[in-house]
Amino acid sequence: MLSQHTKDIVKSTAPVLAEHGTAITTVFYSRLFEAHPELLHIFNHANQAKGRQQTALANTVYAAAVHIDNLEAIIPAVIQIGHKHVSLGVKPEHYPIVGEFLLKAIKEVLGEAATDEILGAWQEAYGVIADAFIGVEAGMYKESREREHGWNFFKRFVVSRRVQESGNIVSFHLKPADEGGVPSYKPGQYISVRVSIPGERYSMIRQYSLSQAPKPDEFRISVKREADNDPNGRVSIYLHDDIQEGDILEVSPPAGEFVLDTGKTGPxxxxxxxxxxxxxxxxxxxxxxxxxxxxxxxxxxxxxxxxxxxxxxxxxxxxxxxxxxxxxxxxxxxxxxxxxxxxxxxxxxxxxxxxxxxxxxxxxxxxxxxxxxxxxxxxxxxxxxxxxxx
Missing domain, CATH: 3.40.50.80 (Nucleotide-binding domain of ferredoxin-NADP reductase (FNR) module)
Structure with missing residues (x-):
């Protein structure tokens, strides 16, 4: 539990975060990857290049400050983000690293305005928020590995079939390389696909919706080919141009909250x-x-x-x-x-x-x-x- 004094300090920083949030998170990611380049195997490089991830994190930090008196209000966001983290393979040991560099970035951007008292309050608050994420994600990892045919992190799948669905969308039918079954999933969920592209230093992960009703032995993803000059298109272009039937892709278990409620029968x-x-x-x-x-x-x-x-x-x-x-x-x-x-x-x-x-x-x-x-x-x-x- 956070003391009221800590909550008051964190809440008082909300206007500053609204003004300088993206500057803080830009510095954060730069310093983080300098010290821990191995994390580039997890993060989407294109979103970094476009500034989208920096903005998303800034919005999250701001929301945490605004709702520090009632962190239950951000639980829906924690669950949504938790699905993304589990799909990417984020682990509990990553959180202290993130916390360290986030505090350093706040200090670097705000300078003397980031007093020891403010940094101490944010360190305490971050610990509570990180514990919430770790707890939610631990439950998701447990559910994922304990369901029938389940696993954690990434597993090898073979492309059993590829189908041209339109001028710019190709479907890939994926079967487990060990010839086992696949876990059932909720219609609307997604999987992550991890690839190592020749010439690229780091592996890349992209998330794709499962584009068919659950089947016992396969997944299907349908990938749009992005423009050649779009940094986010590197993986889609690789899948379209290089991945053929019989090739292997690494796949994470199904995740996501945007799902069909199959119990309803109304319009x-x-x-x-x-x-x-x-x-x-x-x-x-x-x-x-x-x-x-x-x-x-x-x-x-x-x-x-x-x-x-x-x-x-x-x-x-x-x-x-x-x-x-x-x-x-x-x-x-x-x-x-x-x-x-x-x-x-x-x-x-x-x-x-x-x-x-x-x-x-x-x-x-x-x-x-x-x-x-x-x-x-x-x-x-x-x-x-x-x-x-x-």
């Missing part, structure tokens, strides 16, 4: 754009098998027909259902966008709505849904990109 709508379709198609397939009488709407946006993945799958799954509606929109065509009129026509706001896709698309759809009266409690969404981490 549900899936709204996606681009590669955001990948978790949705697995949810859609699951409903077609488990609850085919459930009222379902499936809306997807792509730039054009050549980039519209899973069209045949959508038709097949919808055909198994007694009460489904679906439509694919192409933005290069007239009336090819999912707007308020489309949402009011198709989506049943008395049910649940799942949204996934590029940030601008999601912000627009979520805003329109709320204007139409969609309550937050039935609105589910996941942004691609780095989770906020401490």
């Amino acid at each position: 549900v709508a899936f709204i996606s754009a681009g590669v955001g379709i990948t978790p949705m198609i697995g949810m859609f397939e699951t409903i077609s098998s488990l609850t085919p009488n459930r009222p379902v709407v499936f809306l997807h946006a792509a730039r054009n027909e050549a980039l519209g993945a899973f069209r045949k799958d959508i038709e097949e799954y919808a055909g198994r259902m007694s009460n489904s509606k679906w439509k694919v929109f192409y933005s290069e065509e007239p009336d090819g966008r999912i707007n308020r009129d489309v949402l009011s026509t198709y989506a049943d706001l008395s049910g649940d709505v799942y949204v996934c896709g590029p940030v601008s698309f999601m912000e627009s759809v979520i805003s329109e849904l709320k204007l139409l009266g969609m309550p937050d409690s039935r609105l589910h969404y996941e942004f691609f990109g780095p989770a906020m981490r401490i």
